[in-house]
Every structure is written in structure tokens, then in C-alpha cells.
Amino acid sequence: MKSPQTPAAEPASAGLRYGTGPGRWVLAATVLGSALASIDATVVGIALPAIGRDFGVGLSALQWVVTAYTLTLAGLLLVAGSLGDHYGRKRFFVIGVIWFAVASGLCGVAPDAPTLIVARALQGVGAALLTPGSLAILEASFTPEDRGKAIGAWSGLSGVASAIGPFLGGWLVQAVSWRLIFAINLPLAALVVVLAQRHVPESRDPATVGTRIDVTGGALVTLGLVGLTYGLIEGPSGHWGEPGPLTALIGGVLLLVAFVGWERRVPAPMLPLSLFSSRQFSATNAVTFVLYGALGGVLFLLPIQLQEVSGYTALQAGISLLPLTAVTLALSARSGALAARIGPRLQMSVGPCLVGLGLMLLVQVDATGTYATQVLPAVLVFGLGLAATVAPLTATALAAAPASQAGVASAVNNDVARTASLIAVAVLPAIAGITGAAYLHPAVFSHGFHRASLVSGALCVLSGLMAAVLIRNPRPAAGAQAPSEAYFSHCALDAPPQRTRV
Incomplete structure (x- = not known):
């Protein structure tokens, strides 16, 4: 199974040049799309005290506000990349952006902490769908000699977005409400969808033809991480005497062991253990x-x-x-x-x-x-x-x-x-x-x-x-380019x- 960042095979659309109008539009769409996920990941930490005060919750709830997002993102990232390789990178990039926007709206109107945590988990699903697609689109769309420039620009601009996140989030939390840190995702997501639909070419990986997506592996690792995280957060909060946290912790470990076993035997694993x-x-x-x-x-x-x-x-x-x-x-x-x-x-x-x-x-x-x-x-x-x-x-x-x-x-x-x-x-x-x-x-x-x-x-x-x-x-190879x-x-x-x- 191909990964989210597997270099694309040479599709017919891989002809964009860096610095041209069409190339700039594609770069803008992918940078703004990835910025959705990167800004949100950095901005929420600044808002945690305000969220805690608004909902009157303890630290474990704030931990879940952060980890619910990371759980689904980490658990589904490889599967999401494979979906794009199989069925269209642009398609799943756009689906991810729309999904992320809808989940952001739910975060912004959440009436209580449990609703916010569920919405954050849904945000992580959207981030998993859009994040690998942004780089894969660049790989598939630009000429080989310009891919390095395009990805370098993507990297630098993504770093700027990460830097803006805490500043923007802090201002919104202080000036208005923590809810606006999620609301600002909506117009940005709408812009990304318009740019992608108009300017981003569709691409797939021909090598995925006839292969199956490792959905079982994705489910095992995600559910395993959920169980592990639930036990580690809730247990130390005074709940070890209850059956839930301990059962979740043991179940999570067993599911992660089962994931490793599954990846060893499945023909097209999500995680090739040979690495x-x-x-x-x-x-x-x-x-x-x-x-x-x-x-x-x-x-x-x-x-x-x-x-x-x-x-x-x-x-x-x-x-x-x-x-x-x-x-x-x-x-x-x-x-x-x-x-x-x-x-x-x-x-x-x-x-x-x-x-x-x-x-x-x-x-x-x-x-x-x-x-x-x-x-x-x-x-x-x-x-x-x-x-x-x-x-x-x-x-x-x-x-x-x-x-x-x-x-x-x-x-x-x-x-x-x-x-x-x-x-x-x-x-x-x-x-x-x-x-x-x-x-x-x-x-x-x-x-x-x-x-x-x-x-x-x-x-x-x-x-x-x-x-x-x-x-x-590493030892330098004979005749290799000077480092x-x-x-x-x-x-x-x-x-x-x-x-x-x-």
C-alpha cells in the first residue's frame, strides 16, 4: 500500500512549473489546506484555560480536547493517504477540507466539553484526509525539476502558518472568545475548496491498481490508541478502582499487539514492518x-x-x-x-x-x-x-x-x-x-x-x-554528489x- 507521501508516478498532469500562474494556484491551495490543520494544532493549547473555565472541567477533559484530535489524525493518516492514492488525491483533499470545516463549526458551537471532544476527534479525521493529500498533489502536479522548489515553498509557508497560529489564537481568545479559533477555519476552508476545484489537477497512483486498502490495520491502531489513551488519562485521575480505565488500557495494548500481528501477515500492510x-x-x-x-x-x-x-x-x-x-x-x-x-x-x-x-x-x-x-x-x-x-x-x-x-x-x-x-x-x-x-x-x-x-x-x-x-x-557512495x-x-x-x- 502506498503511503501518504509516496512520490507519485508520472501522471499526465505532472507538467506544472514553479513560478507560473497555474503552479502558484496549486501551491496556494495546498499551503492553505495544510495551514488549516497546522494552525488548529498550535492554537488550541492557548485556549485551554479559557475552555476549562467556560465548561468548569478538570485537566483530564482538557487533555482530551488535545488528544482526541491527535488520536484520529495519527490513527488514520496512513489509511487516508492510501485512499487518495487509490481514488483521487484532489478528491480526498477536498473531502478532508470540507470535513475539517464542518467539524470546526461543531467545535465552535459545542455546548459542553464532551461535545467539544467528539468534534475535535472529527476534526482529526478531516486533518488526516487533507494532510497527506497536500504534499501528494505537489508531487503529482509539478515537473520533476520543480518539485523540490514547490515542496520547499510549501514547507516554509507551512512554518509561517504554524507561527501565526498561537498569535492569532491568543488574540481571538482575549478579544472575543475561544470559539472563534474554530470559526475562522470556515472561510479559509471555503477558499481552499474553491481554489482546489478550479486549479488543482486530479491524480492517482497507478501502482495502487488491484491493491486493497488496509482498513483493518487503520481500525486496529486507532482503537488501540483510543483505549491506551483513555486508560492513561482517566486512571491517574482517581479512577483506577473503576473497571473502565483499566479495561480500556489492557484492551488498547491488546489491540496494538493485534495491529502488529495483522501488519505482519496482510499482503499490503498499512505499516510495512520490514522498514x-x-x-x-x-x-x-x-x-x-x-x-x-x-x-x-x-x-x-x-x-x-x-x-x-x-x-x-x-x-x-x-x-x-x-x-x-x-x-x-x-x-x-x-x-x-x-x-x-x-x-x-x-x-x-x-x-x-x-x-x-x-x-x-x-x-x-x-x-x-x-x-x-x-x-x-x-x-x-x-x-x-x-x-x-x-x-x-x-x-x-x-x-x-x-x-x-x-x-x-x-x-x-x-x-x-x-x-x-x-x-x-x-x-x-x-x-x-x-x-x-x-x-x-x-x-x-x-x-x-x-x-x-x-x-x-x-x-x-x-x-x-x-x-x-x-x-x-552514512558512508558516502562512490561518485555521489558532494554533500x-x-x-x-x-x-x-x-x-x-x-x-x-x-
């Missing part, structure tokens, strides 16, 4: 899991700490992380170029340690002090570490797979990162002693946040040590990684 026969691929994804788990957990808690403890407004909390995005966007390309010259091992070892140091510096954040003395130093060190790490990590995961499986390797690495973040959001608050209504008590929450920052920082350092031991620099002449670009943190020559 993990590569030590480099397995090691890179292990590093990804630990690193992104640490990041996901602490970044879930940070906006709450800033607003409920440090007294930031929603807008100030959104702006506070802009230097992180700026540093990452400014330095990631150079980091990729350096890794191409010297190999990824050094940066994948040192970078996560810098990320860990940045997270540990967050223990300074409390009710006293200023942004310049408490938050900014941590954000800058954190950003330097990410810039050093992300591009080499993505390129290493893709380089470790056969060229014919570069797309599925990209999707797997992306899904590993999302799954790690999902589990961390479920587990880290309990480890830090933040449960129930603790986020409404600044002293209690702050103590737990500082503990969570240290735990997450230590995990990042662990991922760097894992890279130092497990990652190997200094090219580097691998990568997409924004919340977008699927993509390997391109620039």
Missing part, C-alpha cells in the same frame, strides 16, 4: 519517540502555566513562543546543510541535549520575574536545539529506507512523533502530580509544571544519548516530514 529491519531507521524513530514525547507533554502544559501562574493574557502566551519558531525557521536549512556534509550523528546527539536544557530552564517560570528573564532564555535554547535536530532527524529516517519506500518512511516518522506526543499528554501531567482541578490552583500547578519540565528535559537528553550510541553517519551541494529540507513541526533536494 524496521534497518537499524538506522529503528534507532531514528526511537529517538523521535522519546524527543517528541517530551516536547508534546511540556508544550501542552506551558500555555496553562503562563496564563494561570505567570498572569499572561492569552495573546501574551501566544506571542511568547514566536522566537522559537523564528529560530527554527532561520536555522533549520543551515542545519540540514551541515548534516549533509558531516553526517547527522553529531547534531542528533547535541541538538536534543540543547532542547532538554531549554526545557529545564522553564523551571524559572513562575509568578514573579519577567519574560526576558524567565521565558525567553528557555525558548531560545530550546529553539537552537530544535533547529539542530529536526532536519537531520527527518533526513536520516528517510535515508534509512529504500527509495521506493521513502514516502511511507516519512509518514511513519511523522506518526511516531504524533503518537509520542499523544501518550505524553496523557501521562506527563499524572507523573508531575497535576490532576483534576490542579490547573485552577497556581501554586499546585506551578510545582507540577516545574517537575514536568525537568522530566521532559531529562527525556530529551536521553534521546540525545540514544542518538550518540545508535545513529551512524555540500545539497541538503534535505523539512516541513514545519506539525506537518508531515518530506525529503526534498533543494
